[in-house]
Amino acid sequence: MSGLKTWSIIALLLACPQVFASILDAPLSQFFQQRLAGISDEVSVVVKTPDAQLPPCPLPDFSMPGNGRLWGNVSVLARCGNDKRYIQAEVRATGNYVVATQVLPRGSVINESLVQLKRGRLDQLPPRAMLDISQASNAVTLRDIAPNQPILLSMVRQSWRVKAGQRVQVVAAGEGFSVNSEGKALNNAAVAQNARVRMDSGQVVNGVVDLDGNILINL
Template sequence: MKSILLLVCLLIGLNAHAEGLAGQVKSFIEAQFADNANVTDVKVQLRTPASRWPQCELPQLSLPQNARRWGNISISARCGQERRFIQAQVQVMGHYLVAARGISAGSKLAAEDLKLKTGRLDTLPARTLTDSGKAIGAVSLRNISPGQPLNPVMLRRAWAIKAGQAVQVMAQGNGFNISGAGKAMNNAAAEDSVRVRMASGQIVSGIANSDGTIRITL
């Protein structure tokens, strides 16, 4: 009888321990998305048996730097010198961008080309866009079908300057400003580096502004 009671108590203790750690892991994962307004719900399913979990009440949980935060992941759980890994599946619901209509290659995207959709973010291709600011004004590199999730590999930023274009170069230094004319030697989006052949034949490098001018800081 005593052995049965001991076994029951042991099982109850294990279950309580597992439930406690499961809650800690869930809270830890949810915290990874606390600042992401696009995420609406997070579900965590633990795959590692409780018998292989660390035995302390409050293990130190962590994820490798730059590791995925959803899908099948491995969480480090440290108790003093003991370190174990907990396998989990993380499902994340949230908003993401899709094409509101068919978009032809070479088209510059406008707000009406985009719409937000809600679904499982963890099942989408890596780097699927959730911020319309990163798509509006960009140029499509391929034909995009209606409802297709948008991804940075499909887009490029619009050129502020094109190779061969006549440009105005403005150099700024401590207490002086100098301007001159030249021709751009490469395409560049705003804030990209661009090389310019000046009227004198000298080649300089600067940063493209959104208005098509080039700035050089001396």
């Protein structure tokens, strides 16, 4: 009879996995749902820290550094008044990410027909996976990419808007004035990247490339 009772208890526990859930799984899931709004529409959190080591209040104030990881194994600061504790948790997030639709040889310029969005577990992707398909537009591959392979930001670079040796317009702007002049670019640069320009006078200046390929200098 004792054996039957033991198996009955085990069956009950297996049927009710919430028995094992941490008291902070739900509030932490809500915290990360807010952080991942617009990126993931399905978020759950499993707290790894034992309940005995959790903060003394049922609803702590949670916070993370601005550059902290969004999913996977994370460390969250929980505050209950003056009590501060770090909680270890696993964040599981599902959403869209960018994959190649066909083989993309190194040096390929990507267009919309070469990539698509795929839905899956974001926390199981390699770091710096591309989540926004617009990031792939006109990007150049730095390595061969296989069909259906998640595209990482480290696998591509933006197309050069300015190339070394090219004649460019330099626009120096300050409060109430703007001065245009010309020079020769000394490096390749994409939009929003820094470019060095040798002016016709011989002076070398630094600025940021705009959408039109001009070099902007804020004074």
